[in-house]
Amino acid sequence: MKILVLIGNVPDTTTKIKFNADKTMFDATGVQWIINPWDELALTRAMELKETAGSGIETITVANVGHQETEATLRKALAIGADKAIRVDADAKDAFYVASQLALVSQGYDLIFAGVEASDYNGAAVGGMLAELLGIQSVSSVSGLQIDGGLVKITREIEGGSQALSVAAPVMAIVQKGIAKEPRIPAMRGIMMARSKPLEVVQPSETEIRMSFEAFDLPPAKAACKKFTEEQAKELIHALREEAKVL
Amino acid sequence: MNFEFSEEQLMIQQAARDYAQRELIKDVIERDNHAIFPTQHVKALAELGFMGMMVSPDYDGGGMDAISYVLAVEELSKVDASASVIVSVNNSLVCYGLEKYGNEAQKQKYLRPLASGNKIGAFLLSEPEAGSDATSQRTTAEDKGDYYLVNGTKNWITNANSASTYILIAQTNPSKKHKGITALIVEKDSPGITLGPHEDKMGMRSSDTHSVMFNDVKVPKVNRIGEEGFGFTFAMKVLEGGRIGIASQAVGLASGALERATAYAKERKAFGTVIANHQAIAFKLADMAVKVENARNLCLKAAWLKDQGKPYGIASAMAKVYAADIAMEVTTEAVQIHGGYGYVKEYHVERLMREAKLTQIYEGTSEVQKIIISRDLIK
Numbered sequence: 344m345k346i347l348v349l350i351g352n353v354p355d356t357t358t359k360i361k362f363n364a365d366k367t368m369f370d371a372t373g374v375q376w377i378i379n380p381w382d383e384l385a386l387t388r389a390m391e392l393k394e395t396a397g398s399g400i401e402t403i404t405v406a407n408v409g410h411q412e413t414e415a416t417l418r419k420a421l422a423i424g425a426d427k428a429i430r431v432d433a434d435a436k437d438a439f440y441v442a443s444q445l446a447l448v449s450q451g452y453d454l455i456f457a458g459v460e461a462s463d464y465n466g467a468a469v470g471g472m473l474a475e476l477l478g479i480q481s482v483s484s485v486s487g488l489q490i491d492g493g494l495v496k497i498t499r500e501i502e503g504g505s506q507a508l509s510v511a512a513p514v515m516a517i518v519q520k521g522i523a524k525e526p527r528i529p530a531m532r533g534i535m536m537a538r539s540k541p542l543e544v545v546q547p548s549e550t551e552i553r554m555s556f557e558a559f560d561l562p563p564a565k566a567a568c569k570k571f572t573e574e575q576a577k578e579l580i581h582a583l584r585e586e587a588k589v590l
Numbered sequence: 591m592n593f594e595f596s597e598e599q600l601m602i603q604q605a606a607r608d609y610a611q612r613e614l615i616k617d618v619i620e621r622d623n624h625a626i627f628p629t630q631h632v633k634a635l636a637e638l639g640f641m642g643m644m645v646s647p648d649y650d651g652g653g654m655d656a657i658s659y660v661l662a663v664e665e666l667s668k669v670d671a672s673a674s675v676i677v678s679v680n681n682s683l684v685c686y687g688l689e690k691y692g693n694e695a696q697k698q699k700y701l702r703p704l705a706s707g708n709k710i711g712a713f714l715l716s717e718p719e720a721g722s723d724a725t726s727q728r729t730t731a732e733d734k735g736d737y738y739l740v741n742g743t744k745n746w747i748t749n750a751n752s753a754s755t756y757i758l759i760a761q762t763n764p765s766k767k768h769k770g771i772t773a774l775i776v777e778k779d780s781p782g783i784t785l786g787p788h789e790d791k792m793g794m795r796s797s798d799t800h801s802v803m804f805n806d807v808k809v810p811k812v813n814r815i816g817e818e819g820f821g822f823t824f825a826m827k828v829l830e831g832g833r834i835g836i837a838s839q840a841v842g843l844a845s846g847a848l849e850r851a852t853a854y855a856k857e858r859k860a861f862g863t864v865i866a867n868h869q870a871i872a873f874k875l876a877d878m879a880v881k882v883e884n885a886r887n888l889c890l891k892a893a894w895l896k897d898q899g900k901p902y903g904i905a906s907a908m909a910k911v912y913a914a915d916i917a918m919e920v921t922t923e924a925v926q927i928h929g930g931y932g933y934v935k936e937y938h939v940e941r942l943m944r945e946a947k948l949t950q951i952y953e954g955t956s957e958v959q960k961i962i963i964s965r966d967l968i969k
Contacts, residue, residue, distance in 0.1 A: 415597045422601060528608045531639025531652030534601050 344398070344490065344512070347452040348386045349445060349469065350405045350420050351379030351461040352413040352435075362559045369463070369559070378416050380526070381458025383423075385516075387523035388488060389456060390424045398490050402426045404452070408435045408444045414542065421537035422529035428540070433547035437554040442472035444547050449477055453512035454495060459484070459519040474515035482510060486521035595657070602658040605638060606665035614670040619935055621672065621796035625788065627752055628673050628796055636707020640666075640677050642685045645705035649689065649697055652705075656831075656893035660838040664886070667842025668849065671945040672796035674842065678835030679748045680704060683953075684711030684757055687773070687828040691815050700755050700775055712753035713832075714744040714776075714802060715825055721745070722958045724759075724825060725768035729804060731760040738762065738774065738814075740782075740807040746952070750785055750800035754778050758809075759825050762818050771821035775813040782807035793944030831896065832953045833906035837889045840913035840949040844885060847924035847942045848878045854928055854937075871927055878920045885913035904966050910949075911959035917946035 354360075354374045361370040378386070386405065393400040405420040406429040407413055417428040431444040449455060455477075457470030474481030486505070487498030497508045497516065529537075571579040584590040595603070614631060621628055635641060644659055645651020659681065666674040688701040703709040720726040729742025740760055756776040763770030776783075786801035815824060852875055855866035865871045888909035895902035921943035925932035932939045950956045 415600070418597055419601055419604075525612070528605045528612075528638060529601060530605075530637060531602070531643055531654060532647075534598055534605070534639075535647065535653055538598075 385456035438468035470517040481515035603661035606662040610669040641707030642705025663838035664842035668846030683713035837909035840917035844920035851924040881916040914949035
């Protein structure tokens with residue numbers, strides 16, 4: 344069995360978000376990039392599966408769409424334990440574009456992991472689109488996954504409970520929190536071994552860009568608190584009615 | 591000149607940061623309160639490769655450079671300097687000494703388990719009456735043919751109880767004074783070794799420090815590192831590298847305190863605004879940041895020289911004296927910025943301040959570093 348884990352390159356989750364002057368682009372100056380947290384959990388689960396005796400998993404490949412500077416993220420995935428990495432050499436422009444590029448390198452896998460969304464643009468679209476392009480089954484909201492013979496046993500969260508599924512490979516598992524406990528920290532040995540693991544660079548296909556960003560806005564700043572004393576009940580009612588408009 | 595770190599160096603820094611912020615932080619206050627050795631953490635750090643990170647992979651080490659080591663020790667020390675001193679002593683005193691000066695048999699037998707972290711090492715130099723004056727060793731190793739008979743007492747030994755392998759500095763020829771000092775590998779469970787009580791320290795409370803008494807302990811001659819009389823040079827060479835570890839630890843204590851003080855100053859309000867908006871606090875933070883940056887650069891310079899195979903003894907002395915002094919200053923200011931909260935354990939900075947004090951004392955006091963630096967200036 345061969346596993347592919349899609350790896351997003353996203354700003355560190357503690358990054359202070361800024362945009363360029365005309366608010367059409369994220370300002371990446373000084374940003375530290377990390378593996379998308381959901382993808383990192385997916386990779387952790389893939390590693391756990393590979394290490395389980397009798398799981399029959401031969402290789403774990405990781406893939407992303409991005410320029411050379413995103414290789415640090417792939418290299419970290421290799422240090423954590425992936426066997427091979429593929430980078431499609433293009434800007435990750437929009438979900439359809441990314442899914443189309445990934446379709447070039449996603450053939451022949453039995454199990455593909457995608458994080459539920461990327462922690463930067465929260466698109467939550469690539470996994471589903473890629474499964475469509477590949478013509479394979481996809482399962483969303485996956486919070487547990489086991490391999491049992493040739494079948495993929497999945498637990499997914501549904502309203503008010505959970506659901507257990509059995510899916511024949513190939514399958515795309517779109518995972519969320521719970522798929523693995525904690526992401527793995529790469530060990531020194533893994534970091535050393537990552538030096539010699541293959542990282543293949545693939546040229547992108549011609550794909551139409553169907554979406555452009557018009558504007559970004561930061562959430563409105565929290566309004567300052569207004570305090571009223573016990574004697575100011577009338578003023579409070581007035582403020583609730585006229586300013587907050589909640590009465 | 592290039593101030594950029596490599597992809598690998600950044601990955602190691604991040605790995606150390608992740609482990610510290612995710613795992614060490616969980617029980618650091620409790621271990622400090624009750625002086626509990628971080629057994630499980632040392633095991634996990636060993637699995638991640640931090641216990642012998644600069645040792646060649648041929649001897650089960652991590653094969654990383656000294657720059658990576660500086661970055662890793664800083665990150666661990668931001669959270670837990672007790673854990674980082676265990677890492678530092680094992681890496682830069684014990685493993686380095688064995689890899690650089692041990693023979694092949696010694697490396698196979700002793701370095702391998704130490705570099706992989708399956709065993710921990712300790713470095714036994716200080717004595718009740720020989721701390722800064724390391725030439726006055728009273729512990730003797732008497733030549734008895736195929737073994738030495740060791741008698742004496744060593745003081746302030748980090749990892750004394752948890753270690754399995756000791757690197758012992760002892761006098762084999764008292765008439766030759768420091769030229770008669772020899773380095774020996776001693777197994778801790780050798781008959782005749784007893785430990786003094788666990789030292790009840792002000793800081794670094796979760797690292798185990800004891801005195802070690804030797805009473806007619808037989809040490810096979812094959813366990814001698816280098817020739818007889820090489821021990822003092824050995825100790826001084828090993829300590830040159832050790833200083834990089836402790837200097838990085840001091841940087842970590844300072845930068846950890848700065849991070850906490852900055853976060854607190856951006857949240858805590860006084861006189862209608864966050865205290866970071868008051869110049870008295872903002873300028874303190876600026877001064878702290880400059881000191882941390884300076885100290886870190888001194889450490890990195892010393893590490894870079896070591897990686898290049900160039901002399902680094904003076905650079906590491908400068909790094910240690912400066913980093914230790916600013917660690918004391920910066921952690922004290924961090925407590926001040928926190929006000930009353932800084933004086934209680936929950937906010938961590940009081941512990942960082944207690945721990946910073948030791949960096950001015952151990953592995954060569956600040957005064958000893960100044961002797962090293964000034965002697966080089968006026969030689």
